Amino acid sequence: xxxxxxxxxxxxxxxxxxxxxxxxxxxxxxxxxxxxxxxxxxxxxxxxxxxxxxxxxxxxxxxxxxxxxxxxxxxxxxxxxxxxxxxxxxxxxxxxxxxxxxxxxxxxxxxxxxxxxxxx
Amino acid sequence: xxxxxxxxxxxxxxxxxxxxxxxxxxxxxxxxxxxxxxxxxxxxxxxxxxxxxxxxxxxxxxxxxxxxxxxxxxxxxxxxxxxxxxxxxxxxxxxxxxxxxxxxxxxxxxxxxxxxxxxxxxxxxxxxxxxxxxxxxxxxxxxxxxxxxxxxxxxxxxxxxxxxxxxxxxxxxxxxxxxxxxxxxxxxxxxxxxxxxxxxxxxxxxxxxxxxxxxxxxxxxxxxxxxxxxxxxxxxxxxxxxxxxxxxxxxxxxxxxxxxxxxxxxxxxxxxxxxxxxxxxxxxxxxxxxxxxxxxxxxxxxxxxxxxxxxxxxxxxxxxxxxxxxxxxxxxxxxxxxxxxxxxxxxxxxxxxxxxxxxxxxxxxxxxxxxxxxxxxxxxxxxxxxxxxxxxxxxxxxxxxxxxxxxxxxxxxxxxxxxxxxxxxxxxxxxxxxxxxxxxxxxxxxxxxxxxxxxxxxxxxxxxxxxxxxxxxxxxxxxxxxxxxxxxxxxxxxxxxxxxxxx
Numbered sequence: 001x002x003x004x005x006x007x008x009x010x011x012x013x014x015x016x017x018x019x020x021x022x023x024x025x026x027x028x029x030x031x032x033x034x035x036x037x038x039x040x041x042x043x044x045x046x047x048x049x050x051x052x053x054x055x056x057x058x059x060x061x062x063x064x065x066x067x068x069x070x071x072x073x074x075x076x077x078x079x080x081x082x083x084x085x086x087x088x089x090x091x092x093x094x095x096x097x098x099x100x101x102x103x104x105x106x107x108x109x110x111x112x113x114x115x116x117x118x119x120x
Numbered sequence: 121x122x123x124x125x126x127x128x129x130x131x132x133x134x135x136x137x138x139x140x141x142x143x144x145x146x147x148x149x150x151x152x153x154x155x156x157x158x159x160x161x162x163x164x165x166x167x168x169x170x171x172x173x174x175x176x177x178x179x180x181x182x183x184x185x186x187x188x189x190x191x192x193x194x195x196x197x198x199x200x201x202x203x204x205x206x207x208x209x210x211x212x213x214x215x216x217x218x219x220x221x222x223x224x225x226x227x228x229x230x231x232x233x234x235x236x237x238x239x240x241x242x243x244x245x246x247x248x249x250x251x252x253x254x255x256x257x258x259x260x261x262x263x264x265x266x267x268x269x270x271x272x273x274x275x276x277x278x279x280x281x282x283x284x285x286x287x288x289x290x291x292x293x294x295x296x297x298x299x300x301x302x303x304x305x306x307x308x309x310x311x312x313x314x315x316x317x318x319x320x321x322x323x324x325x326x327x328x329x330x331x332x333x334x335x336x337x338x339x340x341x342x343x344x345x346x347x348x349x350x351x352x353x354x355x356x357x358x359x360x361x362x363x364x365x366x367x368x369x370x371x372x373x374x375x376x377x378x379x380x381x382x383x384x385x386x387x388x389x390x391x392x393x394x395x396x397x398x399x400x401x402x403x404x405x406x407x408x409x410x411x412x413x414x415x416x417x418x419x420x421x422x423x424x425x426x427x428x429x430x431x432x433x434x435x436x437x438x439x440x441x442x443x444x445x446x447x448x449x450x451x452x453x454x455x456x457x458x459x460x461x462x463x464x465x466x467x468x469x470x471x472x473x474x475x476x477x478x479x480x481x482x483x484x485x486x487x488x489x490x491x492x493x494x495x496x497x498x499x500x501x502x503x504x505x506x507x508x509x510x511x512x513x514x515x516x517x518x519x520x521x522x523x524x525x526x527x528x529x530x531x532x533x534x535x536x537x538x539x540x541x542x543x544x545x546x547x548x549x550x551x552x553x554x555x556x557x558x559x560x561x562x563x564x565x566x567x568x569x570x571x572x573x574x575x576x577x578x579x580x581x582x583x584x585x586x587x588x589x590x591x592x593x594x595x596x597x598x599x600x601x602x603x604x605x606x607x608x609x610x611x612x613x614x615x616x617x618x619x620x621x622x623x
Binding site: 027028029030032042043046047051052053070071072075076077078079080081082083084 | 208230490
């Protein structure tokens with residue numbers, strides 16, 4: 001995994017008037033995710049917290065299932081390319097998901113979609 | 121070298137193998153992919169197509185402008201067609217798929233640096249692989265009071281690709297190309313062009329001033345195949361002190377025209393600043409219910425079932441959602457003006473509704489749409505309508521009747537741009553059921569023909585209809601595009617077929 005460094009950005013932004021960016025920012029591409037938690041919250045959770053698709057937290061999914069779904073086998077889920085997330089990151093994510101506590105009172109397989117209020 | 125089924129058109133297997141070997145020397149062997157299994161994520165689309173007709177021959181992933189220049193040199197020598205993608209999230213228009221089979225995808229995701237954020241002039245400069253999520257996170261980390269405007273696919277998609285496709289969002293900065301400022305593009309011969317004031321050495325106004333001197337070139341690099349865009353300047357919206365999102369509901373289905381006639385003057389005189397949305401009952405309902413819960417018979421879901429299910433959720437036949445921005449003192453009088461206009465036209469107002477796309481909150485709730493039918497099929501039909509009530513009604517009736525002819529539901533919406541409306545009509549179907557896929561394909565073809573016959577233009581179209589749409593436009597338009605193509609990319613290596621443009 002890679003942290004964007006000050007020196008890298010200085011070099012890259014040299015032709016422009018560079019206003020330095022934070023040193024703590026993590027990029028969001030294969031090999032650049034900080035950890036599984038960041039990957040989950042920046043990508044998967046938008047649907048798989050139960051709002052659009054099934055809640056996955058706490059599920060013991062097989063690595064094969066996660067890799068398959070992410071690489072394009074699941075409908076209607078969009079696919080993720082090897083440039084967006086690596087196989088190793090998907091394997092780590094599978095383990096991380098299994099270690100999380102399932103949110104209380106939720107059927108993991110049923111999206112809240114059917115009762116969710118779009119506007120409030 | 122393994123034998124390959126998919127080759128770029130006119131390129132021999134031996135020649136392709138040599139080219140791949142040279143490409144690997146430029147970008148690194150790990151970043152040239154031809155293994156069919158690793159190509160799979162690039163080949164998944166939501167369109168009603170047979171992907172085999174669009175399969176890429178491989179993917180090459182540069183991480184710098186210098187890499188791209190090296191790749192272009194090789195592709196010119198071997199006549200390899202290259203299909204650039206930024207994040208490849210062109211959902212409902214083809215995702216990452218090229219317009220023709222055998223092209224080599226130029227995946228720019230590794231170029232994902234946010235090169236500059238200027239909190240004084242409220243601008244940013246980004247590379248192709250930057251996502252809205254990444255930019256959003258950066259602004260939050262730096263505690264900068266700047267807002268982004270993004271499409272419904274925000275967290276996954278990125279500003280460069282979306283702007284080049286002339287995509288949109290729902291804040292006052294909803295017209296993305298209108299809020300882009302300065303591009304860096306690599307021409308097919310490897311030369312680097314910076315547009316606007318970017319061509320002035322040592323300029324510090326590249327992201328501040330859009331036009332520079334001489335012809336304004338940025339437009340020719342959108343929805344086109346004349347160069348590879350490697351940097352894009354963005355204008356960011358200063359976060360307003362306050363905002364209020366309001367829904368004006370028209371409870372009579374026949375009031376669509378009245379809604380458009382009411383909102384247009386408010387948009388043109390500046391009372392309403394943002395690209396709000398006028399959504400049909402069925403579109404809103406798709407966030408709450410699945411089609412099969414309402415109806416399992418033949419043909420479209422009967423209107424009465426949609427209306428009664430929608431009513432249970434507080435959804436009207438037409439729901440116009442807009443947001444007022446500014447200080448509380450600015451919002452109050454504009455809200456009063458809007459209230460009088462909408463209530464005077466028969467709408468009921470619901471105050472302080474939540475709509476994240478109008479207030480800088482990333483989300484993927486728009487994907488709920490895919491649950492209406494299930495099975496992952498989506499093709500966006502998106503004609504442009506002048507912002508007149510009569511045109512909105514005419515387009516809606518035409519779209520609904522053509523969809524019904526193919527047994528498909530109308531879940532349309534209009535974005536409220538001012539003088540025009542983008543009529544967004546999703547064709548939803550189960551991709552795993554071949555007759556549904558065929559129906560969607562035929563329905564889309566009929567929609568394109570019927571709408572263009574009546575003089576309506578489309579604002580964007582999927583890879584499967586780019587050639588067809590270009591052929592429906594005037595010959596001079598095609599000729600000029602071809603002249604530009606031949607001048608800028610004489611070997612025709614960049615994205616042949618994009619927007620129907622070939623060399």
